[in-house]
Amino acid sequence: xxxxxxxxxxxxxxxxxxxxxxxxxxxxxxxxxxxxxxxxxxxxxxxxxxxxxxxxxxxxxxxxxxxxxxxxxxxxxxxxxxxxxxxxxxxxxxxxxxxxxxxxxxxxxxxxxxxxxxxxxxxxxxxxxxxxxxxxxxxxxxxxxxxxxxxxxxxxxxxxxxxxxxxxxxxxxxxxxxxxxxxxxxxxxxxxxxxxxxxxxxxxxxxxxxxxxxxxxxxxxxxxxxxxxxxxxxxxxxxxxxxxxxxxxxxxxxxxxxxxxxxxxxxxxxxxxxxxxxxxxxxxxxxxxxxxxxxxxxxxxxxxxxxx
Amino acid sequence: xxxxxxxxxxxxxxxxxxxxxxxxxxxxxxxxxxxxxxxxxxxxxxxxxxxxxxxxxxxxxxxxxxxxxxxxxxxxxxxxxxxxxxxxxxxxxxxxxxxxxxxxxxxxxxxxxxxxxxxxxxxxxxxxxxxxxxxxxxxxxxxxxxxxxxxxxxxxxxxxxxxxxxxxxxxxxxxxxxxxxxxxxxxxxxxxxxxxxxxxxxxxxxxxxxxxxxxxxxxxxxxxxxxxxxxxxxxxxxxxxxxxxxxxxxxxxxxxxxxxxxxxxxxxxxxxxxxxxxxxxxxxxxxxxxxxxxxxxxxxxxxxxxxxxxxxxxxxxxxxxxxxxxxxxxxxxxxxxxxxxxxxxxxxxxxxxxxxxxxxxxxxxxxxxxxxxxxxxxxxxxxxxxxxxxxxxxxxxxxxxxxxxxxxxxxxxxxxxxxxxxxxxxxxxxxxxxxxxxxxxxxxxxxxxxxxxxxxxxxxxxxxxxxxxxxxxxxxxxxxxxxxxxxxxxxxxxxx
Numbered sequence: 055x056x057x058x059x060x061x062x063x064x065x066x067x068x069x070x071x072x073x074x075x076x077x078x079x080x081x082x083x084x085x086x087x088x089x090x091x092x093x094x095x096x097x098x099x100x101x102x103x104x105x106x107x108x109x110x111x112x113x114x115x116x117x118x119x120x121x122x123x124x125x126x127x128x129x130x131x132x133x134x135x136x137x138x139x140x141x142x143x144x145x146x147x148x149x150x151x152x153x154x155x156x157x158x159x160x161x162x163x164x165x166x167x168x169x170x171x172x173x174x175x176x177x178x179x180x181x182x183x184x185x186x187x188x189x190x191x192x193x194x195x196x197x198x199x200x201x202x203x204x205x206x207x208x209x210x211x212x213x214x215x216x217x218x219x220x221x222x223x224x225x226x227x228x229x230x231x232x233x234x235x236x237x238x239x240x241x242x243x244x245x246x247x248x249x250x251x252x253x254x255x256x257x258x259x260x261x262x263x264x265x266x267x268x269x270x271x272x273x274x275x276x277x278x279x280x281x282x283x284x285x286x287x288x289x290x291x292x293x294x295x296x297x298x299x300x301x302x303x304x305x306x307x308x309x310x311x312x313x314x315x316x317x318x319x320x321x322x323x324x325x326x327x328x329x330x331x332x333x334x335x336x337x338x339x340x341x342x343x344x345x346x347x348x349x350x351x352x353x354x355x356x357x358x359x360x361x362x
Numbered sequence: 363x364x365x366x367x368x369x370x371x372x373x374x375x376x377x378x379x380x381x382x383x384x385x386x387x388x389x390x391x392x393x394x395x396x397x398x399x400x401x402x403x404x405x406x407x408x409x410x411x412x413x414x415x416x417x418x419x420x421x422x423x424x425x426x427x428x429x430x431x432x433x434x435x436x437x438x439x440x441x442x443x444x445x446x447x448x449x450x451x452x453x454x455x456x457x458x459x460x461x462x463x464x465x466x467x468x469x470x471x472x473x474x475x476x477x478x479x480x481x482x483x484x485x486x487x488x489x490x491x492x493x494x495x496x497x498x499x500x501x502x503x504x505x506x507x508x509x510x511x512x513x514x515x516x517x518x519x520x521x522x523x524x525x526x527x528x529x530x531x532x533x534x535x536x537x538x539x540x541x542x543x544x545x546x547x548x549x550x551x552x553x554x555x556x557x558x559x560x561x562x563x564x565x566x567x568x569x570x571x572x573x574x575x576x577x578x579x580x581x582x583x584x585x586x587x588x589x590x591x592x593x594x595x596x597x598x599x600x601x602x603x604x605x606x607x608x609x610x611x612x613x614x615x616x617x618x619x620x621x622x623x624x625x626x627x628x629x630x631x632x633x634x635x636x637x638x639x640x641x642x643x644x645x646x647x648x649x650x651x652x653x654x655x656x657x658x659x660x661x662x663x664x665x666x667x668x669x670x671x672x673x674x675x676x677x678x679x680x681x682x683x684x685x686x687x688x689x690x691x692x693x694x695x696x697x698x699x700x701x702x703x704x705x706x707x708x709x710x711x712x713x714x715x716x717x718x719x720x721x722x723x724x725x726x727x728x729x730x731x732x733x734x735x736x737x738x739x740x741x742x743x744x745x746x747x748x749x750x751x752x753x754x755x756x757x758x759x760x761x762x763x764x765x766x767x768x769x770x771x772x773x774x775x776x777x778x779x780x781x782x783x784x785x786x787x788x789x790x791x792x793x794x795x796x797x798x799x800x801x802x803x804x805x806x807x808x809x810x811x812x813x814x815x816x817x818x819x820x821x822x823x824x825x826x827x828x829x830x831x832x833x834x835x836x837x838x839x840x841x842x843x844x845x846x847x848x849x850x851x852x853x854x855x856x857x858x
Contacts, residue, residue, distance in 0.1 A: 217469055220456075224464050227453040234415065234451055235465050236435030352455065 063307055064191040068199060069265055070310075071303025073098070073257040073274075076202045077281035078288070078295045079209055080253025085285055086213065087246035088226035088353035092148025093133055095278025096155020097251050098258035101126040103159040105259025106269045107166055115174050119198070119259050126255020127248050129155055134247040137357070138240050144355050152278065160271050171267035174198075198260050203296070205253065210292035222246060226351030229358040239358050254278065283332035290350060302328040364391045366548045367412070367430075367517055372421035374407055381407035383572045384421070389517060394539060394549045396559045396580060398592050399569035400787035405552050408569070409519055412550070413445045414438040426516070436467055444515030446506045446523060454495030458505055461494050465509040480508055484538050499648055500531040507538070517548045524555060528647045528851040529815070536562055554788075556585045556592075568592055592788065603799060605823040608638025611807040612659075612690065612776045613671040617678075619658050627651045627831035629658060634826060634836050636776060636807040641798065643822025643839065644811040647851055651831040652811045653695065656780040659809070660692030661685045672776065687718065689775030693765055695784060695811075697758065701765045704754035708744075709735040711753050712768050719772075734771070742767035742793065759790030766794050770801055777801060778809040783817060795821050815847060827851055 077094050084091050104125030109118025133151050136142045174196045176183075182193040213219035222242055225232045229239045261277065262269050280302055287302075288294025309324040371384040382404045389395045399405045410416040412423070414432030423430040425441055432438035435445070452461055462477055463469045470476055474490040481488040486504040494502065503523060510518055524532040539549060539562065553559055559566060560580045568575045568591045576591045617632040629651050636642050646652060657663040659670065661682035669678040672690050682692070694700040702711045709728075712735040713720055720731045735749035742763040744756075753761060762782070769777060782798065783791035799821055802808045811828070812818050818825065818839070825842055827834040827850035834850050 217463070220460055220463060224453050224456065224460075227455050231447075231451045231453060232464070234435065234447060236414075236439075237464070349455075 059311070061187065061190045063304075063311060065194070066307035066310065067300060067304040068191070068195060069303075070306040071299040072199050072202050073260045073265065073277055074281045074284055074302060075206065075296060075299035076198075076257030076260065077254040077278060078284040078299055079202075079206050079292065080250035080257075081281055082285050082288070082290060082292060082295055083209060083213075083222070083253075084246050084250035085354055086226045086290060086351055087222050087243045088229055088351050088356065088358075089137065089243050089247055090144050090148065090355040091130070091133055091151070091247060091250055092145060092282065093129065093151025093155060093278075094250075094254050094281050095274055095276070096152035096159075097126040097129045097254035098155075098261075098278045098281075099159040099272070099274045100129050100155045100162075101255025101258030102262040102273060103163040103166070103258075103269060104255065106171060106262040106267075107162060109172060109259075109263055110166065110169060113172065115172060115263055118263055119256060122255040122259030123252040124255070126251040126253070126258065128251070129158075130247050130251020130254070131244075133251075134244045138244055138247075141357050141359065144357070156272065163269050163271060166269040167271070169268060171263060171269070174264050174267070196264055198256070198264065202256075202260075206292050206296050213292065223351070226353055229353045229356070233358070233360055239360070243358075254281070257281070280328050283328055286350075287328075287332045287335045289335070301331070365389070365424075366391045366393075366426055367550075368424040369408075369412070370422045370424070372408065372411060372418045372423070374411065374416060374418050380572050382411075382418070385569065385572070385574055387567045387574070389548050389550055390564075391548060392543055392546045393565065394543055394551055394563045396563035396566035397550060397552045397569065398554075398556075398559065398566055398588070399575075400592060400789075403569040403592075404572040405569055406521065409445075409521060409550070409552065412438070412519060413443060439467060439513055439515070442514075442516035444510035444513055444518045446503070446510055446518065446520045452494045452502050452505060455493065457491055457493050458488055458497075459490040461505055462490075462509040462512065465506075466513055470512075476512055477508055480511055484508075484511065484541065485534065486538065500527050503527070503535070511542075515547070517550060518542070519550045519552075521552045522554065523551070524553060524558060529847075530851075531647075532558065556580075556588045559588070560585065589788065603803065605639065605641075605802075607640055607823075608805065610635045611638050611673060612636040612809075613674075614659075615669060615671075617658055617665055617669040619654055619663055619665055621651075621654050621831075627654070629654050629831045632658075632828075632831075632833045634833060636809060638775075638805050638807055639802055640824060641802045641808045641810060641822045642836065643818035643825045644809065644828050644833070645815055645818050645825065645847055645851065646811075646813070646828035648813055651828050652780055654831065655828065655833075656692060656694055656778060656811060659690070659778045660694070661690075683718075686715070686772075689773075690778070691715070691769045691772060691774035691776070692778040693769050693780065693782070695780040697761050697765060698754060702753040702761065705752055707750050707752055708739070708756075708764055709749040711765075712738060712749075716768060716772050738764055738767040738771055741771065742797065759786040762786050763790055763793060766797060770797055774801070774806055776807045776809070778811070780811040781813065782810060783812070783814065791817075 077098055081091065081094055101122035105118040105122030108121030109115050129151060133147055136147050137144050176194045177197050177200065179193045183189045213223060221237050225237055225239050225242050233239050258274060261273060266273065284295055284298045284302060287298045305324050305327050309321045313321050365388050367389040369385060369387040371386055372382050373384055374382045385408055397405050407416060411418050414434045414437050430441060432441060459474050459477060463473055477488060477490045486508055488501065488504050488508060494505065523535060527535065543549065551563055563580050565577065566580045567577050580588060613635050615633045617629055619629040621628050627650060632655065634642065658665055661680060665678040667676035667679045672685065672688050675688065677685050677688065698704045709732050713726065713731050716734055720727050720734060732749055739747045739749060744760050744764045766779065766782060782794050795817065798808050798810065810818065810822060822839045824836050825839040826836045827847060829851055
């Protein structure tokens, strides 16, 4: 791939970061709206099998991603209806969603085990591919890598500069006040949940279409949980998710390199690091008595019922 | 005076309760109209109907001659109704400009500029970039008023605007309101404070148990006669008492404590002595260290051992149980979630602080616990009188009577209470104040932390002001004027 292993490691980092970046940015929007969806892992794996199956049947990667997005969104919608209309507990429903997603994905995936997926080519970026160092690391990837970064930029812009983003943040901060001002709490949250499902689905599909690329049961292997940790690690900021995804992705890539080099035991420790780092980040965030410190949306995980 | 808003026989029923029953009301052009009533009289339901948050079951509304029935707050705003809320309406983590933008239907291009302009025009100083969580109560209210004014409403509804303000801040608010009235705006003004209504409002409509109990011109009535209309019955005010200081029970010296709340003040070198038979009133605008002081005295927050001496014993580093066994009891401000667990019955809630006498080697004596709860209910006339009721179904006043009674029947030697009558109707408030005075008459020391100056002037023997986490020197209540206190409330860390 390249002459220097360090460049290969960095390129591998970006590939490893993309699925958790997608799932993480989706969950960030969900949590900013005040909803805690612990079903990211389930939505990712459903996205992975939907993406793989559709891409295999239609021989189109684009349709595969579309199928993955719809699969993730469908599962998210189940969560949304349960928690927003039927007022089920968000934590329990999210956990159930993960378990359901793993089961559903295994069921759909039966006929696809062991089939090799299509290869996804890199985006032809022409001369930029040949820039020393930057070229191999940044400019030889497939389209979804760039799309995911674009999604992060869009989420940042919308949350920070648009009225829709302001309403979404307000609902996550204080849903009673937002309701009193006439914001549509349930509808906004449902939209955020579905967006989270779409992103998680795309993230899952990236695993089965690009990174591996084939279908295996349980292939997300905790990526959804890393994405959840990532949102906390990022302090609920969009660019923080990008930085965290690179960091966590880098650890995953490093782990694979070390495994290849035969240092297996160290790999186990490396796979723990994202969680340890998240806990450390949490401790730093919550111990800092700094005002305006990034902290969780105040209404996160709380059910909302409007008095009529 | 031409009518701007006319409500005709509005009725709204909730399961088990009629919130509004055929309520009619008329607000004139350029009028400040007061809406009076005790808690649960139906004021907020009425206001929520005007603002489109609640649909009436029957009745009609007319705005400027045209039928008016807003489907939501946005429709109400478009029609020219603005609302300044009492609670739940600012977002601490957002800045002033964002908070203002949220209350408007379209964000104007230069919002920060418009905010600066309107705040200078009306003397409502505000910085658009500051976080709402960093603002004082008065500033937070200004945000709401500015948000409202930017939409040029014809009618502004204000829900208890002065309940969180220091006297000087309230005066400034009244100037602004008078100016708005002169410009032709109508204001529907909800308040418990009869004195300010007499000074400010042109007419008043009084609600009692969901019905209109009377309409009057406040300037032509006395505070007592209005109060009579609000309550419907004569209420007994605590009688005056003679205070003879006994020995020192509680001594606080050099008490300093950081706040748990990132937006809360730290206590700095608080010191006072509390004597047997004394009621010490601690005044101050909300958010100046009241919760921190209560936590330090109750034992929820630990300090240096010697900072708090209970009958000479250092207890500053000991927890609530240790202090309770020595006769130092405390009742916090927040009824549900701090003083009581909302889903637990009154008996269980009584056990939470009164458990020492109600168990046998760790096993709860349910019989004794129920009788204790019944005793509290009977002594303090808590309604409905059922100890099996969950705390959350009780009205604020009745729950507060139960919670104060729960502590008083444990015979405290020192009793610290934060906002004993906040959000409690007048009759319950009078009962609670009487109980506190009786406690002091029986030789206990009582610390009453309150925002309500009238209350403190009425029941306290000695008096101090908490501002920015610092406590002023203690002085005798007789001889202190409301103006003096107002100046102290501004404090060295001015909040206005």
